Amino acid sequence: SQSSSLCKTTPSTAKSPRKIVFVGLEIHAQISSNSKLFSGSQVQFAAPPNSLVSFFDASLPGTLPVLNRRCVEAAVMTGLALNCSINKKSLFDRKHYFYADLPAGYQITQQRVPIAVNGSLSYSLCIDNKMSQMVTKTVRIKQIQLEQDSGKSLHDDTRSQTLVDLNRAGVGLMEVVMEPDMCCGEEAAAAVRELQLILQTLGSSQAVMAEGQLRVDANVSVHHPGEPYGVRTEVKNINSMRFLAKAIDYEIQRQIEELENGGTILNETRAFDSKLGCTVPMRDKEGQQDYRFMPEPNLPPLILYDAKSLPANMNHQQVINIDWIHERLPDLPSVKRKKLVEQYGILPEHSFTLLNEDGLAEFFESVVKQTQMKPKKVIGWILKDLLSYLKQHSLTVKESPVSSFLLADLLNLLEKKEISSTAAKQVLAELWKGEGKTPLEIVKEQKLELLQDQKELEQICQAVIDGHENEVMAIKAGNPKVLNKLIGLVQKKTQGRSNPVLVKQLLEKKLSG
């Protein structure tokens, strides 16, 4: 449910009145496609320099852009998933600026009429760092536009030169513009994380920040309530989710302090320095840019169709049908979470964690299918035991030495009361070694089976009772907690092979008599 903003206004202090913070985002997501937006060169990370470059990408004279159908479909899918209106007619423009990794001297983008506008994204945050209280917020999506990526510059300051690799030049990007509805780093990070999950679910972008497939620029401004909007700075060069919240929060704080000290904020571009943990003015971005936007003369308008407007006599390959794409959208993360909660009776925050780790939800469902244990109990094993082990050893779910089959097997032993839960944890620890043993084999090896012989267990309980008169008297005097000590002693005698619940029952029975 919507809640009023957590942090829209900073708290009032004696030194400074409260301030209103605006954070907007411009996110560039690399489209997941085989070839580039306007040329047939391959899209691939880490290839030999300048090996994935066509004559068009190198901006040689006489070359022309040819639009990649797959890139358009990716943008339409993303627009639909973000509740946007898809513009049935959108236009391409040239944005001019000089930089060595932009050989044409301009970038082909969509400035006048982008492919999608006026959408929204819902995301969730934990209040107070507790997973148990989550609040839903929404950020408006101003637009999504198709545009070219630039090449890569490697700065060699010692030799005072820049090395340019054009492999990335011309790769398709979707720029997603989020309105300044966010007010702190945490909100921005949560919104970006949800967008990342949506893009990965759609397959329109793999959105891996480490490989530059998802880049975020933040626009930050601060002002006093009632006063005109503050000057905006742009923070660039945020290349990991970890630094996103940090960079934005630093910039907010910097602006607040600057204003409190009577200074002014410059409308500038700043870069985040991850080592120093601060934002610094970017060199190379001096003065206001004049991009001299003009229509791209080599590309007619991009026309999209829906079921109603579908042309009768056109080649299918040349037609993109928005409704056809809409019908085939996969379940978005928010829908998947809801289904998990409804189907398995787990908590909403559990569903968030399941979807946050690649493959974890599938692993959970696979275990549930293979075990009699209730999903509400299975989730604990997944989120506490499995996930924490994976995190400790920096493994992905796919790399887990314990498969869903093995875990289900183990949980079945527990469910059938053949082992205690302590023993189960011991078996799991052994399974992590990945030596190929089954849970049953480990149980036998380490003699972890629960004693099935009721008589033997009763005898041991009696022996413990007989040997601890003082404790028995304490219990009978009305101190039930001492019973736990007796249970512990029975456990010790049975080397952990007794069911504590059963032991408690037996002891209580004997002591009440």
Next chain:
Amino acid sequence: RDKPSAVCGVSAEARGCRGYRAGGGKVSVEVLDHLEHLALVDFRDAEGVERLQKAIQFADQLHEVNTNGVEPMDSVLEDRCLYLREDDVTEGNCTKELLENAREKVEEYFVAPPGNIPLPKLEERETFLQGSQ
């Protein structure tokens, strides 16, 4: 500051606020300075500036046409079909050919100067525009 409009490739700000067409078609020093920054063109002398002004006046004749209620045309191609290409890899792998054009290269990278070297401000550089009205 708003993004520049797309008309004639000249920003609305330049046309409006900078007195672009003030005083009988004269181009202001600010606009000339701006053009020198953008295009790295040196107007060199009064004759160069005069030539620019004459070119602008020549193009201004377009404004004599009444275009009220007429959709601007981007290009003669605008009602053609935009061809959509299949997402196949058909180009690339011509590093050697591409680098043949490069004056300097380092291990298959193009070599460029270290970032953009900004043109110094008007007061700090030698240009005819200094001290002109």
